[in-house]
Amino acid sequence: MGEIDRLFLRVRVEQSLGIIEDVAAKTDRPLIVQFSGGRDSMVLLELTRTVTSNFVCAYMATGLEFAGFVKYIKDFCAGAGVPLIISNPTMHKGNLFKRVEQFRTWPGLVATWCCRDLKLRPEKKLLQKLYGKGTFYKLEGVRMYESQRRRSLYKDVAETFIREDGEHKKSFDVFPILLWSDYDVINFLQEKGLPTSRLYDDYGVSGCSWCPFYEPAIYKRVLEKLPNHYDRFIEWEEKLGQPSVNGFVYLGDIKREVVDGIPMPVRDEGKPGRSPCQMMLNGELVPTCSVYGHLYIDGTCFRCDILEIKEPL
Numbered sequence: 264m265g266e267i268d269r270l271f272l273r274v275r276v277e278q279s280l281g282i283i284e285d286v287a288a289k290t291d292r293p294l295i296v297q298f299s300g301g302r303d304s305m306v307l308l309e310l311t312r313t314v315t316s317n318f319v320c321a322y323m324a325t326g327l328e329f330a331g332f333v334k335y336i337k338d339f340c341a342g343a344g345v346p347l348i349i350s351n352p353t354m355h356k357g358n359l360f361k362r363v364e365q366f367r368t369w370p371g372l373v374a375t376w377c378c379r380d381l382k383l384r385p386e387k388k389l390l391q392k393l394y395g396k397g398t399f400y401k402l403e404g405v406r407m408y409e410s411q412r413r414r415s416l417y418k419d420v421a422e423t424f425i426r427e428d429g430e431h432k433k434s435f436d437v438f439p440i441l442l443w444s445d446y447d448v449i450n451f452l453q454e455k456g457l458p459t460s461r462l463y464d465d466y467g468v469s470g471c472s473w474c475p476f477y478e479p480a481i482y483k484r485v486l487e488k489l490p491n492h493y494d495r496f497i498e499w500e501e502k503l504g505q506p507s508v509n510g511f512v513y514l515g516d517i518k519r520e521v522v523d524g525i526p527m528p529v530r531d532e533g534k535p536g537r538s539p540c541q542m543m544l545n546g547e548l549v550p551t552c553s554v555y556g557h558l559y560i561d562g563t564c565f566r567c568d569i570l571e572i573k574e575p576l
């Protein structure tokens with residue numbers, strides 16, 4: 264790492280430690296480190312340990328993890344000697360496919376109910392069961408500069424680094440590394456000799472192996488190594504007659520291309536003459552809705568035709 268990078272990193276670290284110290288001073292309860300096993304949460308954990316021993320790592324299992332990932336989380340925390348709690352969807356309304364069956368559709372880029380139903384609500388129930396109702400401070404390894412979408416979602420907290428948790432009333436989400444760049448993260452991990460999940464290197468993602476935010480290229484990478492990994496998704500695409508990738512690509516088509524060499528067909532999923540609106544982002548053609556979200560008119564996104572999901576009962 265060069266001198267300039269080291270200097271930037273020192274400034275970032277000091278600012279992040281200050282944010283964590285501030286919230287640690289507000290509560291007697293353990294700080295909740297939202298630990299996903301990825302690079303950002305590894306940084307977050309290391310920073311939190313520097314400030315206090317009164318914390319617990321919380322992993323929100325979704326059931327969409329790659330095989331062995333939850334074990335990796337458990338082994339890592341045991342080896343590092345840090346406390347870990349794990350929530351899972353059975354603590355709330357059941358797994359993704361149960362909810363897909365109920366809603367008759369996939370979670371989308373705006374109505375990201377998978378995050379709410381598989382992660383946030385089960386975790387809320389677990390925290391209340393373990394520590395009782397009241398205020399929790401949840402440290403999240405979100406970084407603004409990771410994507411355009413994140414820049415716009417988090418610009419309101421770029422100075423305060425804290426906001427009330429929309430899902431868990433009276434609790435707060437805290438973002439100590441919100442302003443860190445990719446270089447800051449990589450440099451910090453190298454400096455501290457911290458590990459990262461190998462899955463991140465293999466597929467470009469860790470944690471959920473399927474996500475409405477992933478681009479087809481990620482699914483191709485996974486299918487090249489694990490050809491049957493998405494078979495249950497493909498079954499449900501067929502049952503619903505709806506693509507699961509970004510609202511307009513069928514995983515079944517991706518699998519046929521990767522596994523059998525059959526080129527993906529051009530499907531017309533929209534009204535006659537319509538195709539999903541796309542745009543260039545970082546040199547890649549991506550659905551516009553994956554950057555800006557859907558824009559619904561009369562219950563249908565005018566760019567990609569996906570149906571709006573009403574707030575479930």
Ligand code: SF4
Pocket residue numbers: 325327370375377378379381382471473474475476
């Ligand atoms: S699939 Fe994506 S949006 Fe849904 S819970 Fe997993 S990471 Fe969150």
